[in-house]
Amino acid sequence: MKSFFFSVFAITISSLASRAQTPPATNYDETQVPSYILPDPLISTIGKPITTGKEWEAHQRPHILILFTDYVYGKVPGKPAGLHFKVTESDANALNGKATRKQVTIYFAEGDDAPFMDVLLYLPKTNHPVTVFTGLNFNGNHTIASDRAIKPARFFKKKADQTSLTDAEAIEASRGSSASRWPLEEIIGKGYGIATAHYYDLEPDHKDGWKTGIRTTMKDRLHISPEEWSAIGAWAWGLSRIEDYLETDPAVDAKKTILIGHSRLGKTSLWAGANDPRFAIVISNDSGEGGAALSRRIFGETIRNLNTSFPHWFIARYKHYNDHPEMLPVDQHMLLSLIAPRPLYVASAEDDKWADPKGEFLSAKAAGPVYRLYKLKGLTVKEMPPVNTPVGATIGYHIRTGKHDINLYDWQQYLLFAERHKSGK
Ligand code: GCU
Numbered sequence: 001m002k003s004f005f006f007s008v009f010a011i012t013i014s015s016l017a018s019r020a021q022t023p024p025a026t027n028y029d030e031t032q033v034p035s036y037i038l039p040d041p042l043i044s045t046i047g048k049p050i051t052t053g054k055e056w057e058a059h060q061r062p063h064i065l066i067l068f069t070d071y072v073y074g075k076v077p078g079k080p081a082g083l084h085f086k087v088t089e090s091d092a093n094a095l096n097g098k099a100t101r102k103q104v105t106i107y108f109a110e111g112d113d114a115p116f117m118d119v120l121l122y123l124p125k126t127n128h129p130v131t132v133f134t135g136l137n138f139n140g141n142h143t144i145a146s147d148r149a150i151k152p153a154r155f156f157k158k159k160a161d162q163t164s165l166t167d168a169e170a171i172e173a174s175r176g177s178s179a180s181r182w183p184l185e186e187i188i189g190k191g192y193g194i195a196t197a198h199y200y201d202l203e204p205d206h207k208d209g210w211k212t213g214i215r216t217t218m219k220d221r222l223h224i225s226p227e228e229w230s231a232i233g234a235w236a237w238g239l240s241r242i243e244d245y246l247e248t249d250p251a252v253d254a255k256k257t258i259l260i261g262h263s264r265l266g267k268t269s270l271w272a273g274a275n276d277p278r279f280a281i282v283i284s285n286d287s288g289e290g291g292a293a294l295s296r297r298i299f300g301e302t303i304r305n306l307n308t309s310f311p312h313w314f315i316a317r318y319k320h321y322n323d324h325p326e327m328l329p330v331d332q333h334m335l336l337s338l339i340a341p342r343p344l345y346v347a348s349a350e351d352d353k354w355a356d357p358k359g360e361f362l363s364a365k366a367a368g369p370v371y372r373l374y375k376l377k378g379l380t381v382k383e384m385p386p387v388n389t390p391v392g393a394t395i396g397y398h399i400r401t402g403k404h405d406i407n408l409y410d411w412q413q414y415l416l417f418a419e420r421h422k423s424g425k
Contacts, residue, residue, distance in 0.1 A: 074229035082110030146176030155200035236272035267291035288355030333366035
């Protein structure tokens with residue numbers, strides 16, 4: 001008898017171990033999505049329904065924010081003492097006279113030898129303070145436009161086909177290489193500005209990036225050890241520091257700042273928007289797993305995939321849920337609900353199955369009840385809309401044709417959404 005139990009136990013253990021070693025193949029088959037139950041953001045830990053915005057703000061919202069802090073992204077410290085700014089360059093005749101360009105260094109502590117980030121702004125020329133889209137960029141400020149006055153990224157990574165070039169040549173060759181992701185003519189033309197910084201200024205995006213990023217260089221000043229937060233947390237913290245600057249710039253209406261991010265930086269914009277209520281509108285473009293997409297819906301990328309390829313993005317505890325999203329006390333619709341009652345836009349791309357467009361849509365839909373506490377309509381449709389058909393009210397959603405990217409079509413929808421939600425802000 002004893003040996004029977006022992007062998008059953010041993011088989012169970014060994015099958016669990018082998019399961020852990022071979023990650024399941026990525027599921028792209030809708031009929032193979034196992035059924036799941038989402039936690040209800042409007043039921044408190046003691047089973048009490050949350051029925052008013054007041055209860056939500058006093059108890060449930062702070063509780064859910066702590067759950068995301070403790071299980072997924074880690075802490076996000078506040079504004080450091082000694083934070084200061086230096087406008088290092090500006091030109092009132094940038095972009096053929098259509099915009100003002102400003103380059104600002106944000107120092108995270110007193111003194112000019114403090115850790116810092118470089119922010120690039122383009123503002124339309126008007127006589128009133130303007131609304132700014134704030135977002136981090138992937139490859140350096142100098143890649144977002146071919147404007148030769150933009151200071152090159154400090155942490156520039158040469159492309160594989162650029163090995164024959166010197167660093168300086170590679171930088172020049174990459175000027176404007178991400179311009180399609182930042183359609184400045186369109187944005188400025190509609191009367192909005194942009195503020196952006198290279199995410200590597202906060203933490204280089206690799207597993208050892210924390211050693212040279214702010215999680216190390218700011219640890220004593222922020223009184224937080226590197227493992228208490230994550231790369232996504234560090235990037236999100238940087239977005240709030242940009243907002244600190246915007247609040248001081250009279251050309252900007254910082255009460256209306258719109259946060260925007262694509263992909264891993266879309267995950268980041270959601271986390272920054274959840275933590276910092278100063279962001280008036282939050283947009284996540286193709287943010288996928290660990291962003292807008294539901295984790296309990298097994299389709300495309302999984303928590304295990306995220307934590308295996310990008311162990312630094314989240315805190316260590318999130319890894320315990322690699323194969324068990326159903327054991328997490330949260331799912332990503334609850335992250336979206338933390339944006340309420342502020343307008344939120346979630347976007348997907350048809351060919352970006354890895355990010356699970358349907359999981360992003362269902363998540364946005366499931367955040368709706370929290371908006372209804374404020375008598376606001378979230379997503380106004382029941383089913384996923386056809387491609388290139390934006391839907392929604394206070395929560396916007398579209399799935400556009402094409403691949404994982406952020407392009408003019410996406411921005412056009414965000415600009416329309418911003419126009420629609422302009423008044424209340
Ligand atoms: C990878 C990753 C995604 C992420 C994306 C990106 O594909 O698996 O989670 O969103 O990179 O940031 O481009």
